[in-house]
Amino acid sequence: MNAAPFSIEVHKLEKRFGNFRAVKAIDLVVRRGEIFGFIGANGAGKTTTIKMLCGLLPPDGGKANVAGIDVAADPEGVKRRIGYMCQKFALYGDLTAAENIDFFGGIYGLPTDRLEKRRTEIFDLLELSAHADRFAADLPRGYQQRLALACAVVHEPAVIFLDEPTAGVDPIQRRAFWDLIYSFSAAGTTVFVTTHFLDEAEYCHRVAFIADGELAAEDTPAGLKGLLADWTIYELRAADPAGLLPAVRALPDIRSAALFGETLHVTAGAAADPKTVFGGLAGLAGYTPIPPTLEDVFLHITGKKS
Ligand SMILES: Nc1ncnc2c1ncn2[C@@H]1O[C@H](COP(=O)(O)OP(=O)(O)OP(=O)(O)O)[C@@H](O)[C@H]1O
Ligand SMILES: [Mg+2]
Incomplete structure (x- = not known):
């Protein structure tokens, strides 16, 4: 055996x-x-x-x-x-x-x-x-x-x-x-x-x-999410999330951005002030920090900004 x-x-x-x-x-x-x-x-x-x-x-x-x-x-x-x-x-x-x-x-x-x-x-x-x-x-x-x-x-x-x-x-x-x-x-x-x-x-x-x-x-899934400890995931709401995506990806302080249904998930440094990061975005209706999913981790590790 x-x-x-x-x-x-x-x-x-x-x-x-x-x-x-x-x-x-x-x-x-x-x-x-x-x-x-x-x-x-x-x-x-x-x-x-x-x-x-x-x-x-x-x-x-x-x-x-x-x-x-x-x-x-x-x-x-x-x-x-x-x-x-x-x-x-x-x-x-x-x-x-x-x-x-x-x-x-x-x-x-x-x-x-x-x-x-x-x-x-x-x-x-x-x-x-x-x-x-x-x-x-x-x-x-x-x-x-x-x-x-x-x-x-x-x-x-x-x-x-x-x-x-x-x-x-x-x-x-x-x-x-x-x-x-x-x-x-x-x-x-x-x-x-x-x-x-x-x-x-x-x-x-x-x-x-x-x-x-x-x-x-x-x-483990929890361990992988720990890789994002220095980052915060924000859910961004907008009337036209796909239209907003190029402008989000062009922001200097973000790591990754992707469409999730009717929202965008955006990874930014945990120390960054979201008001500064997203302040200049025309068409943004609001943002909320959310716990990361494994998809966020996967995009963070393998994905690129654009
Ligand atoms: N017999 C083969 N000869 C040449 N290239 C191959 C052969 N088998 C696989 N590849 C190439 O090796 C790479 C890996 O293929 P593989 O099938 O392992 O990927 P996969 O992760 O299973 O993808 P999928 O999610 O599409 O099933 C691909 O670029 C594929 O084209
Ligand atoms: Mg396969």
């Missing part, structure tokens, strides 16, 4: 495609049972990292150990111990939900009696029992997502990798999916999950931001 506290240990992991460095010497550790969020924009290097950690893509440098196994030395051993729900997951649409589970259970060599027990258990947990005999192609998107998760965990892996599992799912299904992620974590499964949704990053125990293949920051 692997008694190590870390389910995933990554040291200077690197991937190049030709001359292009898609993943640049990243370091990270994930503890057993932890929900670790890997957050970044399109093309940041999330899927490339996951593929290396799942033994699907050989690294070009560094080391990664997953569930006690060196991914470069024994990629097949890694694959047996992990579950992977890939970004554009594919179910067999002309197989029923139950047949999909049986198919993946077969790949992992589960004996029939264990597979049947596991199918019942997992369908109960994921509330799929009522849909067991429906073709996967006919299931609503949210249920397809759950079935893809079910297929990824049929063999009770120690670590699961979920690559943007909630893309294209409505907010209620997204929240329900996160409840499932919590239940796996509570049972001791380590969850490595990527998402574009910064509100979902709040649900993770720890979060790493990746930008252009580099780790930009890594901490």
